[in-house]
Amino acid sequence: MPVTWQSGMRLVPARLNALPRGILGRAERTTTSPFTSAATELPILRLDAIPVVSGRLYHVRVVNVHIDASAASTDMARGYLRVSTAGAATTASTQLAAASLPVPDTGGIASGADIHGEYVATATGTLSVLFSIARITGATANMRTLAGTGFNLELSVVDAGIDPGDTGVTL
Numbered sequence: 001m002p003v004t005w006q007s008g009m010r011l012v013p014a015r016l017n018a019l020p021r022g023i024l025g026r027a028e029r030t031t032t033s034p035f036t037s038a039a040t041e042l043p044i045l046r047l048d049a050i051p052v053v054s055g056r057l058y059h060v061r062v063v064n065v066h067i068d069a070s071a072a073s074t075d076m077a078r079g080y081l082r083v084s085t086a087g088a089a090t091t092a093s094t095q096l097a098a099a100s101l102p103v104p105d106t107g108g109i110a111s112g113a114d115i116h117g118e119y120v121a122t123a124t125g126t127l128s129v130l131f132s133i134a135r136i137t138g139a140t141a142n143m144r145t146l147a148g149t150g151f152n153l154e155l156s157v158v159d160a161g162i163d164p165g166d167t168g169v170t171l
Contacts, residue, residue, distance in 0.1 A: 021159035024058070025050045025129075029153040033133075035070055035142035041080065041091040041134040044145050045155045048088055048128045052121035057163040060096060061116045062131040062155045066146040069103045075138025077101040081117045082130040089130035101133070103141060112151065120163045131155050 009015070025047045036042035045062070052058060060081055067077050079101050082093040097117030119127065131153075135143050147153045 018162045020161040024157045024159050026154065026156040029145070029147045029155075030149075031147055032068070033145045033147075035144045036133060036135065037142045039134055039136065041132050042144075043091060043130055043132045045153060046089060046128065046130045047155055047157060048126075050127040050129065050157045052085070052119075052125060052127045054121050054124045055163055056121050057160040058119045058121065058127070059116065059158040059160050060119055060129055060156075061114060061158075062153065063112075063114045064147075064151055064153055065101060065113045065115065065131075065133075066151060066153075067101045067103055067113075067133070068144050068146045069141035070143075071141045073103060073138055073140035075103050075141045075143070076136050077103055077133050077143045078136045079113070079115050080130075080132045080134070081115055082132065083119055084128045084130075085123065085125050087128065089128040091130070091132050093128075093130060096129075100136070103138075103143065118160075119157075127157065129155065129157060 027047050029045045033044050079099050081097040082089045083096045084093040099115045
């Protein structure tokens, strides 16, 4: 439920607690990852000990994902956002979001991509978030993420406030 401020309203804890709290954690990868072969999921970047509160909505995102292939191919990679409230997130943790990431058929670097997911805390505690990649089709090239000056890979968690629930309409 959104908080609407009106003239004469007093600041009270209940109203303040409903407001978004902003960025809770942010990580940058500034170096290129090692190659992953076959369909092995490779952990790339993780955020740990993010405080979460039951009933709140959190935006989780990784931005500036550039996939590099070891050879020219029509292979396809997939990026995963995984979460855990029971310690450090691993490639076996709950999948929050995923996206297919194209690999240039001439080899080289794919343009940057972003992956976003929303997490609703069911209990108050801490959250760990992992970004990982894997090759999902093909068998020609190994995959890795590129990072460096001007194109750092960034993972973040943002508190968006009280979860309004699913207010959409399926068509």
